[in-house]
Amino acid sequence: MQRKSRKEREYQARRSDILDAAERLFASKGFHNTTMAEIAQESEFAIGTLYQFFKNKEDLYYTMVIEKLGLLYSSIGNNVSRFRDSLKKVEGLIKTQLSFFQDNRDFFAIFIKERGSLEATVNEDFGEVLRQRYLSYIDLVADVMLKGIRQSKLKDLDAREMAWALLGIINSFVFQWIINPQKGTLVSKSVIIMDLFLRGAGEVIKEEV
Amino acid sequence: MQRKSRKEREYQARRSDILDAAERLFASKGFHNTTMAEIAQESEFAIGTLYQFFKNKEDLYYTMVIEKLGLLYSSIGNNVSRFRDSLKKVEGLIKTQLSFFQDNRDFFAIFIKERGSLEATVNEDFGEVLRQRYLSYIDLVADVMLKGIRQSKLKDLDAREMAWALLGIINSFVFQWIINPQKGTLVSKSVIIMDLFLRGAGEVIKEEV
DNA sequence: CTAAAATCTGAATTAACATTCGTATAATAT
DNA sequence: ATATTATACGAATGTTAATTCAGATTTTAG
Numbered sequence: 001m002q003r004k005s006r007k008e009r010e011y012q013a014r015r016s017d018i019l020d021a022a023e024r025l026f027a028s029k030g031f032h033n034t035t036m037a038e039i040a041q042e043s044e045f046a047i048g049t050l051y052q053f054f055k056n057k058e059d060l061y062y063t064m065v066i067e068k069l070g071l072l073y074s075s076i077g078n079n080v081s082r083f084r085d086s087l088k089k090v091e092g093l094i095k096t097q098l099s100f101f102q103d104n105r106d107f108f109a110i111f112i113k114e115r116g117s118l119e120a121t122v123n124e125d126f127g128e129v130l131r132q133r134y135l136s137y138i139d140l141v142a143d144v145m146l147k148g149i150r151q152s153k154l155k156d157l158d159a160r161e162m163a164w165a166l167l168g169i170i171n172s173f174v175f176q177w178i179i180n181p182q183k184g185t186l187v188s189k190s191v192i193i194m195d196l197f198l199r200g201a202g203e204v205i206k207e208e209v
Numbered sequence: 210m211q212r213k214s215r216k217e218r219e220y221q222a223r224r225s226d227i228l229d230a231a232e233r234l235f236a237s238k239g240f241h242n243t244t245m246a247e248i249a250q251e252s253e254f255a256i257g258t259l260y261q262f263f264k265n266k267e268d269l270y271y272t273m274v275i276e277k278l279g280l281l282y283s284s285i286g287n288n289v290s291r292f293r294d295s296l297k298k299v300e301g302l303i304k305t306q307l308s309f310f311q312d313n314r315d316f317f318a319i320f321i322k323e324r325g326s327l328e329a330t331v332n333e334d335f336g337e338v339l340r341q342r343y344l345s346y347i348d349l350v351a352d353v354m355l356k357g358i359r360q361s362k363l364k365d366l367d368a369r370e371m372a373w374a375l376l377g378i379i380n381s382f383v384f385q386w387i388i389n390p391q392k393g394t395l396v397s398k399s400v401i402i403m404d405l406f407l408r409g410a411g412e413v414i415k416e417e418v
Numbered sequence: 419c420t421a422a423a424a425t426c427t428g429a430a431t432t433a434a435c436a437t438t439c440g441t442a443t444a445a446t447a448t
Numbered sequence: 449a450t451a452t453t454a455t456a457c458g459a460a461t462g463t464t465a466a467t468t469c470a471g472a473t474t475t476t477a478g
Contacts, residue, residue, distance in 0.1 A: 032241040035435060035436080036437080037435075037458095040458090045457090046456060046458055047436090047458060048437090048438080048439080048456070048457055049455080049456050049457070049458095051436095051437070051438080056436075056437075057435095057436065057437090087411075131388075145410075153411070154410050154411060155411070155412050157404075157405075157410065158401070161398075162410050164378075164381045164382055164385055165381060165382075165410065166410070167381055168377035168380055168381025168382070168384075169373075169381075170377070171377055171380075171381065172373045172376055172377025172378075172380065173370075173373055175377075176373055179340075192367070193374075195366075196366075196371070196374045198410060198411030199409040199411055200405065200406060200407045200408040201354075201357075201375070202362070202363060202406075202407030203361055203362055203363055203364050204364075244464085244465060244466080245465075245466060246465075249428090255427040256427080256466090257428065257468080258425080260466095260467070260468080261425070261426080265466075265467075266465095266466065
């Protein structure tokens with residue numbers, strides 16, 4: 001069934017073109033300020049054609065977000081399970097996330113921007129899917145923390161709170177990088193993030209020997 | 210001029226009623242999903258009256274955000290300058306921010322939600338004002354870090370990066386509290402935040418005595 | 419008490435867009 | 449080569465909601 005397969009491939013390619021165009025536009029202008037007409041123009045299809053691939057504007061938006069997040073999460077999952085040592089897992093998590101955002105700056109701009117849609121969306125179903133994905137991501141990070149505690153690599157604190165703290169630090173660095181494109185790469189920040197997360201910012205009172 | 214003064218006071222009171230109503234609606238539905246008609250109803254004025262107080266919907270929205278942020282920043286400023294010891298300053302900063310958000314959950318919901326408007330807003334001027342306020346807030350926090358370094362209370366790292374890390378941790382805890390209203394108070398998290406920020410999550414390898 | 423000024427009101431206007439659908443074009447099958 | 453089906457097209461439609469403005473109401477001043 002080579003025939004059907006090529007047809008299918010071409011369908012997917014066109015669908016993907018639309019998603020890419022939508023991503024660029026949504027990322028720079030947000031959901032409400034992006035029109036279907038603009039997406040049509042950017043993707044070089046007619047407006048009507050978009051509706052052959054997606055039920056409506058919301059469907060297009062959420063599909064884009066969900067597919068992209070799927071990529072991020074699975075890539076983090078891979079990079080974390082690769083290591084046995086908990087601190088290596090933490091490092092893998094930080095680096096994977098930073099390099100994902102570095103490679104997808106546009107997408108992250110929208111992820112920050114429209115994060116609120118998680119809550120007050122017209123379309124309950126999609127919002128719920130996003131919420132679930134996010135929560136299971138937190139779970140994954142908390143699991144890493146738990147292993148770290150068991151391996152005595154991390155302090156015996158609430159694993160979930162540790163996860164929040166780490167993700168907060170990462171997001172904050174990413175956010176800075178997004179709104180104020182620095183000279184260096186984002187990934188290079190993994191060292192300082194790792195250090196701050198593990199050892200903190202407080203000066204250690206040295207004992208006299 | 211008692212007369213003029215009362216008029217002025219009443220004007221301000223009405224203006225403030227509108228801002229409060231707008232805050233409630235924007236906070237629960239976001240900018241685009243809130244209509245002027247709804248704000249009129251909620252504030253018990255006619256639609257046309259709203260335009261006597263604010264040029265248009267955007268003006269109303271940004272005015273609300275800017276005034277609220279002004280409150281937050283000035284209250285943090287007060288609480289930080291009150292202490293001489295850097296670590297006390299840090300603690301004051303964390304507590305003030307947490308209790309502000311605890312008391313203004315609705316507002317913070319929108320602040321997270323529409324943060325993106327900072328970037329791609331129709332109204333350049335307001336967006337610029339918001340950006341400036343945010344940046345000078347970062348500066349304020351970085352200043353605290355710098356003092357901490359000078360007082361040898363904090364490690365000699367990049368003060369700005371330390372500021373990002375602390376704000377990231379705080380925001381992350383607040384975000385969790387927003388999307389998943391916990392049992393305890395938000396302010397009670399200041400202890401664990403302080404601890405994670407200063408001492409980190411990594412287990413300290415104890416030397417045998 | 420009355421006129422002028424200020425303020426309020428919400429129906430009407432207008433602009434922006436998401437979505438539809440009849441037509442045109444291309445692909446496939448016979 | 450022709451018919452049939454699938455896909456693409458974008459002008460027209462309908463809806464939603466911001467903004468305006470002419471008249472009603474209230475407040476102020478003399």
